[in-house]
Amino acid sequence: MxxxxxxxxxxxxxxxxxxxxxxxxxxxxxxxxxxxxxxxxxxxxxxxxxxxxxxxxxxxxxxxxxxxxxxxxxxxxxxxxxxxxxxxxxxxxxxxxxxxxxxxxxxxxxxxxxxxxxxxxxxxxxxxxxxxxxxxxxxxxxxxxxxxxxxxxxxxxxxxxxxxxxxxxxxxxxxxxxxxxxxxxxxxxxxxxxxxxxxxxxxxxxxxxxxxxxxxxxxxxxxxxxxxxxxxxxxxxxxxxxxxxxxxxxxxxxxxxRRPASAEPVTPMSEAEQRELFATYAQAMREQQYEALFPLFASDVSWEQQGDNPVAGVYTERSQLIDLFSRLMSHSGGTFAVAGFGEPRFDLEAHTVEVDIAYTVGKEGARRSSQGVQRLGLRNRRIATVLYTPADPGVENALWHAPSPSGASMQDSPAINARARALAGAELQQAFEQASQDVKQLGQRPSNQVLLQLYGLYKQGSEGDAGGARPGMTDFVGRAKYDAWAALAGTERETAQRQYVSLVDALRG
CATH class of the missing domain: 3.40.50.1820 (Alpha/Beta hydrolase fold, catalytic domain)
Structure with a gap:
């Protein structure tokens, strides 16, 4: 049958x-x-x-x-x-x-x-x-x-x-x-x-x-x-x-x-296995060896990053951890780095480990830092849960809301150059549409932050203020795009068009 x-x-x-x-x-x-x-x-x-x-x-x-x-x-x-x-x-x-x-x-x-x-x-x-x-x-x-x-x-x-x-x-x-x-x-x-x-x-x-x-x-x-x-x-x-x-x-x-909670039988882990798993995790985090890091997590892993900032949220399954680390790198201009871990505190019966973690963003001379506590839940020789709690939520949120170390924050308004300032009416609209084509021919791909800035300016210049509901926490890309657009609320369409044209001119060199 x-x-x-x-x-x-x-x-x-x-x-x-x-x-x-x-x-x-x-x-x-x-x-x-x-x-x-x-x-x-x-x-x-x-x-x-x-x-x-x-x-x-x-x-x-x-x-x-x-x-x-x-x-x-x-x-x-x-x-x-x-x-x-x-x-x-x-x-x-x-x-x-x-x-x-x-x-x-x-x-x-x-x-x-x-x-x-x-x-x-x-x-x-x-x-x-x-x-x-x-x-x-x-x-x-x-x-x-x-x-x-x-x-x-x-x-x-x-x-x-x-x-x-x-x-x-x-x-x-x-x-x-x-x-x-x-x-x-x-x-x-x-x-x-x-x-x-x-x-x-x-x-x-x-x-x-x-x-x-x-x-x-x-x-x-x-x-x-x-x-x-x-x-x-x-x-x-x-x-x-x-x-x-x-x-x-x-x-x-x-x-x-959506993946149901794991129904696999739990096999007890020895003290040596728990310590070895954490040591491997810590080394991969410090050395940014992501190809070695992700296999350490259970397929149904849940990682909660506490705070009120662009990287905060609950990330479920290994595939979403890629989104988390992509956001950490994107919002830091590629400079996010783990500075170090404290002494791990194991609860061998509960299969958990707590550890202080410190990290930095930014380049030499403009480096910023934050720290907090990670609590890892271990299951069947994999990391099943991660809870990150910042030591100072205010510092943490301010760090991730600050401008990217690689350039302006996506909320910053780009300067309007002389060419764009002189445009008006049909000429401005034509230059705006031409810039939307020129940006596809750039010799070097802009950073994710700049791409979001371009997206927000283009939408504001085309449609005006953002409307509709903000995408949910699981739609990371849609949420970032919406935020880039919504941050320009109140900006005149002509102003956004001039800013877009000026930014594309700058990228073209």
């Missing part, structure tokens, strides 16, 4: 199921049984891709689809990057009508902002004997990730040689992706199942033109545009929005998939 709902998830080129982040777990908590496969040429060495053709990938996903489709009343198909191309081609060839289709960052066009101008020349190189097999297309910074903390973790994984993603792929393999892209473009109108296209506006590999193409070409498609990620949308800043949108598209209320 067929089960209710299943899903086939397909990873990207050179990747593994890591490409899809926590999507398997999210769907499983929503009552969907998930299935995956390792594509031909993957899971070994990049050289293994030399013998692989696009037909081999399609045959592999087709075989997996036919293996499981009879088990379910509903079977959804989802792919990430090249996996989304395979999902599209699979649904076309199999005339998939038993469920829905999700394409995540589909690379219909290879034209993102980091794509070099000479990329189209690859089509000529395909015909030069020996070149496609010898030429390597390497993974480079930013690795498809906008979140600086996650990017650092990924970079560390690459440096350690972990088998989560190939460091390079042969040009011959890219030729097969191009063939696959052509199949999808020529056959998109034949895909009849409801389709969700999710794409980041700042995708460095493939621009929104790819999502627009599918949105127009597919008979039944809807599109979601993400505003705070690069290509790897399942692990980047918008990962929770991606998960929520996918769940909703599958008819599941995202609120019902």
């Amino acid at each position: 067929a089960s209710a709902i299943g899903a086939l998830l397909i990873h990207g080129l050179g990747g593994t199921q890591y490409d899809l982040g926590s999507m398997h777990k999210v769907l499983q908590r929503g009552g969907i049984e998930t299935h995956a496969l390792t594509l031909p040429g993957h899971g070994g060495q990049p050289e293994d891709l030399l013998r692989v053709k696009a037909e081999h990938w399609v045959e592999a996903v087709t075989a997996k689809y036919r293996e499981i489709v009879g088990r379910y009343e509903t079977l959804h198909v989802m792919g990430m990057c090249m996996g989304s191309l395979l999902a599209l081609e699979l649904c076309r060839r199999e005339r998939h009508a038993k469920g829905r289709l999700v394409t995540l960052a589909p690379p219909i066009y290879i034209d993102g902002w980091s794509t070099p101008w000479y990329a189209p020349l690859r089509h000529l190189l395909y015909y030069v004997p020996g070149v496609p097999a010898r030429m390597k297309v390497e993974e480079e910074d930013p690795y498809g990730i906008k979140n600086e903390l996650v990017r650092a973790i990924v970079k560390a994984k690459f440096e350690r040689g972990e088998a989560f993603h190939y460091r390079w792929v042969p040009l011959a393999c890219v030729r097969e992706v191009d063939r696959l892209r052509n199949w999808v473009m020529s056959g998109a109108k034949q895909i009849g199942c409801p389709t969700l296209v999710v794409h980041a506006r700042e995708d460095e590999l493939t621009s929104l033109r790819s999502a627009d193409f599918l949105h127009r070409a597919l008979p039944d498609a809807r599109m979601t545009v993400l505003e705070n990620s690069y290509h790897m949308i399942c692990v980047d800043n918008d990962r929770e929005q991606v998960a929520a949108n996918v769940l909703s598209f599958f008819g599941i209320d995202p609120a019902t998939t």
